[in-house]
Amino acid sequence: MCASDGIIFPGYDYKYENNDPGDFVILPSVKEQQGKITASCLKTLVVFVGGAMDASYQPLLRGVFVPYEEKNGRDTKDNTGKIITQRKQDVAYSEHGGGKVPPLMKEWHAAGQKIVLVGHSWGGDRVILLAQENPDIPIELLVTLDPVSRKGKSPKPKNVKRWDNIYIDYSIADRSSANMIARTGGPWENCPGADENKSLNTLTSMANRGHADADLMFQQEIVKVEKI
Template identity: 85%
Template sequence: MKEWHAAGQKIVLVGHSWGGDRVILLAQENPDIPIELLVTLDLVSRKGKSPKPANVKHWDNIYIDYSIADRSSANMIARTGGPWENCSGADYNHALNTLPDMSYTGHANADRMFDMEWPKVEKI
């Protein structure tokens, strides 16, 4: 990330599950590097929610609403891991499994989550 920044590249960080927690930590560990876009896909962490890092310009949080999610094994693992769901510090929050059009979407569907964000990532 430091090499990309030194080369004048815009930085986009994307993380799913515990990887979402890791990209937030990465941004916090590098406060001198501006992050153009941070994307978290059903972020999970046992330590609880963190605020938006100061060096992040825009944070999109795509998540599963576990109050209405099914009991599939992937969703149960995410529940155990500590899902963040809606994050007050994010600039954009979107639950993928909202009613009334609740086709199966769960923690394991990172590809579907990323498909929503790909157009934003490509613009950067």
């Protein structure tokens, strides 16, 4: 499967299919976003990187990025358009290719801002690679949500200050389609290089949760991400 590089830049007012928030988010082209980016290295940069099928099924894009960006990545305005509260962070989303993320990392780092990377599934592998391929850029926090790749687990990149890994224990996971796809792709599960490992489906009331539950995995980390 070819790498995919669709992206939502910080400050872009993305759209929903049929203008219905219940429908899928439309990934804009870079051309559509030119001249419409309202954020420019003003706050901590938080980049969410989805898995191989995230543009279609959107467990990270719609389930994690959208609510997080709406809460932390945009201004709150009244009915006259006056800003009531300013955004807390600069929040972006990338498909698993991640090719357009390094320029963002470099620009925000040059401006003295902190950087957080959050990746789900194959995107978990990709955020590790983004850190490894940009060793001169410190990563304040790296969060992997049930990372998957056939090459196996990666060590903690030297430029990552903290790595938290939330994963599914496949020895007790059910055989749902998402879990079977993850099993085929090569789930990392517990990663010795991470600063913290937490299995979602061994937590109380989470026994039936699996690979598609990126939102519940991220809930284990959201407070940490918001504080940076």
